[in-house]
Amino acid sequence: MLDRTYPEQVCSVARALEVVGERWTLLILRDAILGVRRFDDFKANLGLARSVLTARLNRLVEEGVLERRRYQSNPDRFEYLLTPKGRELGPVVFHLMKWGDSHYPTEAGPPRLALHKGCGGKVNAALRCARCHKHVAFADLELRPGPGLKASAREREGAERQAAGGRR
Numbered sequence: 420m421l422d423r424t425y426p427e428q429v430c431s432v433a434r435a436l437e438v439v440g441e442r443w444t445l446l447i448l449r450d451a452i453l454g455v456r457r458f459d460d461f462k463a464n465l466g467l468a469r470s471v472l473t474a475r476l477n478r479l480v481e482e483g484v485l486e487r488r489r490y491q492s493n494p495d496r497f498e499y500l501l502t503p504k505g506r507e508l509g510p511v512v513f514h515l516m517k518w519g520d521s522h523y524p525t526e527a528g529p530p531r532l533a534l535h536k537g538c539g540g541k542v543n544a545a546l547r548c549a550r551c552h553k554h555v556a557f558a559d560l561e562l563r564p565g566p567g568l569k570a571s572a573r574e575r576e577g578a579e580r581q582a583a584g585g586r587r
Contacts, residue, residue, distance in 0.1 A: 456498035517544035528566030
């Protein structure tokens with residue numbers, strides 16, 4: 420991580436990036452926003468080293484973005500929940516997702532669809548529902564798997580079947 424001090428700059432963006440600007444940290448936040456809570460689930464989704472995941476989760480807990488809560492004893496196991504401070508990052512991650520959909524689209528379509536919980540309409544980057552035309556609060560968004568994510572899963576399954584068939 421970068422040095423957390425900017426003696427020559429008075430910059431809120433720079434200070435925010437020191438907490439959330441690292442790639443894995445943003446992907447952890449994305450998963451937390453999508454409902455992932457447990458260490459092993461973060462690890463499985465992201466495929467990063469335990470040490471890196473541990474360091475990023477600890478930093479987010481230290482910063483008050485995530486709360487670490489015990490859900491099992493003997494052995495102790497913990498889950499990581501978004502705090503109110505962490506939930507405030509939801510719209511930021513949403514806008515990054517929509518920006519990525521717009522400027523770096525996949526052939527199959529967006530990996531996630533943003534839908535209005537109230538009516539099921541698609542929600543655009545301006546948080547406006549295409550069906551009812553209302554402004555949608557982030558809390559009223561539903562992020563569902565989209566065609567890009569489904570196509571990626573089908574490709575992985577096909578590759579796994581082919582690899583398994585080649586080992587016989």
